[in-house]
Amino acid sequence: MANFGVIGSNGAMGEALKRVIEASGHTYAGGIDKGGDAAGLADASDALIDFSAPAALKTNLHAAIGAGVPIVVGTTGLEPGHHQAIDEAARAIPVLQTGNTSLGVTLLAHLVNEAAQRLGDDWDIEIVEMHHRRKVDAPSGTALLLGEAAAKGRGVELSQASESGRDGHTGARKQGAIGFAALRGGTVTGEHSVILAGDEERITLSHSAENRDIFARGAVKAAEWLQDREAGRYTMEEVLGL
Ligand SMILES: NC(=O)C1=CN([C@@H]2O[C@H](COP(=O)(O)OP(=O)(O)OC[C@H]3O[C@@H](n4cnc5c(N)ncnc54)[C@H](OP(=O)(O)O)[C@@H]3O)[C@@H](O)[C@H]2O)C=CC1
Numbered sequence: 598m599a600n601f602g603v604i605g606s607n608g609a610m611g612e613a614l615k616r617v618i619e620a621s622g623h624t625y626a627g628g629i630d631k632g633g634d635a636a637g638l639a640d641a642s643d644a645l646i647d648f649s650a651p652a653a654l655k656t657n658l659h660a661a662i663g664a665g666v667p668i669v670v671g672t673t674g675l676e677p678g679h680h681q682a683i684d685e686a687a688r689a690i691p692v693l694q695t696g697n698t699s700l701g702v703t704l705l706a707h708l709v710n711e712a713a714q715r716l717g718d719d720w721d722i723e724i725v726e727m728h729h730r731r732k733v734d735a736p737s738g739t740a741l742l743l744g745e746a747a748a749k750g751r752g753v754e755l756s757q758a759s760e761s762g763r764d765g766h767t768g769a770r771k772q773g774a775i776g777f778a779a780l781r782g783g784t785v786t787g788e789h790s791v792i793l794a795g796d797e798e799r800i801t802l803s804h805s806a807e808n809r810d811i812f813a814r815g816a817v818k819a820a821e822w823l824q825d826r827e828a829g830r831y832t833m834e835e836v837l838g839l
């Protein structure tokens with residue numbers, strides 16, 4: 598049993614996390630939101646679970662380092678500078694960052710990697726996602742994670758292959774591009790499809806999130822798993838043994 602502190606505690610994920618932490622036999626050490634005392638929360642916790650906003654990340658990493666506790670980062674919309682800060686923090690404490698903590702998406706990323714590896718780049722890859730109207734970042738963290746898996750399978754950098762926000766006279770699709778389309782509306786928890794489109798045939802690999810508990814369960818499992826680790830940056834694949 599451990600004490601887990603939640604950053605973004607009044608948000609949609611924060612609500613799910615409180616419930617899942619207690620249902621898993623752990624103690625909810627408390628939660629903070631904008632303007633909260635991250636260092637105080639870290640001191641009272643065995644691990645921090647952060648589902649808040651990119652602007653909070655550096656403060657949260659410093660708080661975890663100060664208290665010497667692991668941190669799970671589920672926040673999306675991260676820029677390269679945020680990833681650099683995570684790499685630096687991982688020299689001092691165990692850190693896990695992912696755009697999706699669910700078992701289903703973690704496995705889906707493996708399937709996408711394998712499909713991209715086995716099919717040549719004459720198979721076009723398009724990633725379509727839909728989320729609720731409140732979502733502020735696009736493409737979603739999950740779509741980017743799946744794009745990274747596809748790019749890795751093909752042996753290319755996603756930054757070199759990515760195509761998103763098509764509008765107007767775009768010209769024909771570039772061979773080898775990995776395309777992204779983001780839909781927003783209603784209360785959709787999270788829908789992701791990776792379409793591999795070849796000549797006269799198509800494969801679609803999809804995941805549907807029915808509620809936020811699937812993310813909360815994965816995050817709590819990750820926080821448990823990080824308890825016994827050395828400093829370093831870890832992945833959901835390692836946590837789930839996939
Ligand atoms: N990795 C994964 O599996 C998943 C990731 N997510 C990601 O988690 C994040 C949160 O999602 P969701 O719960 O739906 O969002 P919400 O908008 O419902 O909640 C966000 C919470 O974060 C708080 N917050 C905002 N800024 C700060 C700050 N600077 N310091 C501390 N807390 C802050 C907000 O508090 P206040 O109201 O005071 O601003 C709010 O309580 C998003 O980035 C989302 O994409 C979501 C689901 C799964």
Ligand SMILES: O=C(O)C1=N[C@H](C(=O)O)C[C@H](O)C1
Pocket residue numbers: 673696697728732736737738739740786787788806
């Ligand atoms: O903001 C959300 O809600 C979600 N965010 C994550 C993402 O950006 O992929 C995970 C999930 O799809 C829900």
